Amino acid sequence: MGKHTFSIGGVHPHDSKISRGCAIEPLPLAPVVYISVAQHIGAPSVPCVQVGDKVKVGQVIAEPGGFVSAFIHSSVSGTVKSIGPRADLAGRPATHIEIEVEGDEWLEGIDTGDTLVTKIPEDNKAIIEKIRQGGVVGLGGATFPTHVKLSPPPGSKCERVIINGCECEPYLTSDFRTLLEKGEQVVVGAAILKQVMGNVPCTVAIEENKPEAIAHIKEVIARLGYEGIEVMPMKMRYPQGGEKQLIDAVMHRQVGSGALPISVGAVVQNVATALAVYDAVQKNKPIVDNSVTVTGECFPRQANLLVRVGTPLRYIVDYLGGVPADAAKIISGGPMMGRAVANLDAATVKGTGALLFLTAAQTRRAPESHCIRCGKCADACPMGLEPFLLNKLSRNMDLEALEANAAQDCIECGCCLYSCPAHIPLLDIIRQGKGAVLGAIRARAAAAKAAAEAAKNN
Amino acid sequence: MSNLIISPSPHIHSKDSTRSLMLDVIIALIPAVICSVVFYGWRELLVLGVSVASCVLLEWAVTKYWMKAPSTVGDLSAVITGILLALNLPYTTPWWVVFIGAVVAIGVAKLSFGGIGQNIWNPALVGRVFLLVSFPTYMTSWSAPQGLFGVDAVSGATPLGTIAEGLLQGSSVQELTSAYNYKDLLFANLGGSAGEVCALALLAGFVYLCCRKVIKPWITLSIFATVALTALVFNLADPSRFTGPLFNLLTGGLVLGACFMATDYVTSPMSLWGGVIFGVGIGFLTMMIRYFGSYPEGVSFAILIMNSVVPLLNRWFHQPKFGRK
Known part of the structure; x- marks a missing residue:
């Protein structure tokens, strides 16, 4: 077996892949789906359907809002009920297209069969x-x-x-x-x-x-x-x-x-x-569904589901037996980089890969104590940064030193916070410093660009 | 359900805590503790008991009544300071001298800087050096050890002390070291501070700490390498004046210092190269003090001197950053 791996840092959390034996099963269609127009990095897409329109599975319902943007397709067939703001996973409002599901009629030209097509187009x-x-x-x-x-x-x-x-x-x-x-x-x-x-x-x-x-x-x-x-x-x-x-x-x-x-x-x-x-x-088939792992030791039924984009989280959870009583945190994604779900009424997006249920004991953060300068955060950082130092600099918002110590390179993987024996919320603090540094870098770039243009005009 | 926790990632934490790391260090010290008690008998147990109890008690009392801060006794770091201080003292040290050592270690060297993680110098070593300069009689006189099971032991001064004394009287190193055999040094059969006596037990603890990834071996190994190399060069140059590598590695608390004192998280550099330079500095200073200083044993002073340089080493040496060469 190979020993290929990256060269700096990293941690070894228990892999806890308790749902590995669960085959992907299609989730029955929800009665209503809510499809966000901002489910990719870049400009939000622009809705191109009207309330009352009939749509089919795979039909474009929002067009790219720029070069770095994406088409969004209806994941169900039915009627557009509303287009407007709705709270996303974190509870922040985003434009969603609400579609009431009627049957499951796919757009013509989409190959929904299982035959493997191996002949790749040449162009x-x-x-x-x-x-x-x-x-x-x-x-x-x-x-x-x-x-x-x-x-x-x-x-x-x-x-x-x-x-x-x-x-x-x-x-x-x-x-x-x-x-x-x-x-x-x-x-x-x-x-x-x-x-x-x-x-x-x-x-x-x-x-x-x-x-x-x-x-x-x-x-x-x-x-x-x-x-x-x-x-x-x-x-x-x-x-x-x-x-x-x-x-x-x-x-x-x-x-x-x-x-x-x-x-x-x-x-x-x-x-x-x-x-x-x-x-x-x-297959001519746009992204209308994706696989979502629903898991957690406290969750009664582990599953890997094929979920239509825009399915409300609550519908998925109820299908599998509801939120367990001892679940203290629901995470969209993995335990290291996933986001805590504030709103179960939010709907899935293309990038939703998992719903993870953790108990209070599993996700407990012990009280912060003094840094003992063990350097475990620096050993764990896959970017070779020194989280103990960035933590201090972020608390002081020393932007110059933060940039010199590469706070902007942080990938927010969470290895530092995960490994800190003193339970210092390193990443929480460093995120703030990183954000400020990135802001300063962007402002500098914008100023340089403006100056260059002003020079050109003169 | 109505009380879902919302917080930023990561959502899980490793099982490591300050307490678990300190517990590992305590476990690593157990062989040396057992060894010293077997070798020196119940009086060593008294020194250990007084030292640990006073360190813990002082930390509890000072944090609670003076600093009015949450107690840090639970992190077990005071227990380690207590054990290390005891292992750095002769078993004959009176209990009140041990207590004064604990006051200096915990009260002055640790808590007056703000407690765990804030001190510049290794607390146990500050305590020990304070006692060494304040109570030289207690700290350098060695009477015949009374082993628990009647272990046969040599009485008298420490090997390094004997040699320093002998050299002053005109004897040569060869004559003086012929009295010691290295098996005795490895397996604890000589006079000295408790922790100096069983290199093997200390090394076992060091290997345990490395395997558990509590510490990294660079600092310790660079101390050993520097001491060996320095001693080799000097010994080759003038065998009658300068003791050799193996003798220097196994005497004077070097193993205890290199494995457990120099590797203290708080007072050692964080980066690889900082650690190596720190270790080389300790090794070299130790040998200079041993060869040319007025104290026969230099490890404590060398570590304390290098402790002072740690902030600079942390500033100068960083680990390589990803994609920035």
Whole structure:
């Protein structure tokens, strides 16, 4: 087995993948769905349907609001009931399109069959356009529009496509189940990405706690006869699936501060994104559903569900038996980087990968005590930062020193807070410092740009 | 359900706490404690008991009545200071001298700086050095150990003390060291501070701490390497004046200092290279004090001197940052 892993820091939380045995099952349709127009990084999409319109599954209901934006499709068939603000996961208002579900009628031209289509279209531009039309965004967490990532700026060259199957967050199993159950589709998706990026080599990175997935994908690649796609078993370590960490692990290249992966010749796509690419290109099927792990030791029934985008969380939870009495925290995503859910009436988005229920004991934060200068936070930081120092600087809002000590490089993986024996809320504090530094950097860039333009005009 | 917790990520925490780390250090010290009690008998137990009890009691009392802050006794760091202070004292030290040592260690060196994590110098060593300069008689006189099970022991001064004395009277190192065999030094059979006596037990504790990833071995190893190298060079240059590497590694509390005192989180550098320089400094200063200083044993002073440099080392040496070469 390989010992591939990233070079700095990292932690080893228990993987707690208790839902690994649960096959992906489709969730029955909810009576009403609420589809957000802001479920990707970049400009929110602009609704293009009216209240009262009849829509079908896969029909575009919102168009991109800019280059870095995405199409949004109806995940159900039915009638548009309202378009307006509604509280998202965190309780913040965002524009949602409410659709009352009537039947399950798909838009013509979408191939809903199970037949594997292996013949990849030859025109790369057409492929990228199909990916854009399919509303594909990065499903590993960042929800960055995929077509943008696949259109590298002039002068940069992709040397390797990495399919991220690490799923290094504890509890999450949706990527694992996808690899097992839709391995063929993921591999064809990988082949499409590989072709689009100029037929570069492709690596499917899977952590070694998923031996079944490693074996299965190897078998699929051999069976489908793809050249230049390899499986790389990775050592189990968090945050292996972080984009910069994974590139370091696979290619032994470190993406510089503020730089994009393409600057070292890498394009990383998540397993679920590769599946979405397959669906969009080979099946004409936009993102209307995604796999969601519903799990937690206190949760009565573990599951991996295929959920239509916009399904209210409460509907999912009730389907599985309701919120357990001893659940103290519900997390959208994994326990290291996921967000606490403030509002169960919120609906899923494309990037929703998990609903995790933790008890008070599991998520308890012990009272903060004095820093004992053990340096465990610095050992754990995968970016090589010194959280103990950034913590102090953030408390003082010393922006100059924060920037000099690379607070802006923080990826908010949570390793520092996780490992601090004095239970100092390092990341909570550093986030504030990081935000301020990024603001200052942006302001400086804007000022420089304005000055340059003023100079040009004179 | 109505009381869902909303807080930023991460939502889980490792099982490590200050207390669990300190508990590991205590576990690592147990072999040395047992060894010293077996070797020196019940009086060593008294020194240990008085030292630990006074350190804990003082920390509790000062935090509660003077600082009016939440008590930090629960983190067990005072217990470690107590054990380390005791292991740094001769078993014959009267209880009230031990108590004064504890007052200096906890009261002056630790709490007056603000308590755990805030002190500049290793508390146990400050206590020990205070006693060494204030009560030299108690600290340097060694009577015949009375082992628990009648362990046979050599009486008299510590090996380093004997040699320093002998050199002044014109003897050569070869004559003086011929009295010691290294098996005795490794397995605790010589006079000295309690913790100086069983290198093997201390090393076992050190290995445990490294395996549990409580400490990293760089500081300790660089101290050992520097002491060995310095001693080798001097010994080769003039074998009649300067003792050799193995003798210096196994005597004078070097193992105790390198494994348990220099690796104290609070008073050692955080970065790899800071730690290595810290260790090299301790090793070199120790040897200079031993060879040329007026005290036969230099580990305590060397560590305290290097403790003072830690803030600078932390400022100068950082770990490599991702993607910034």
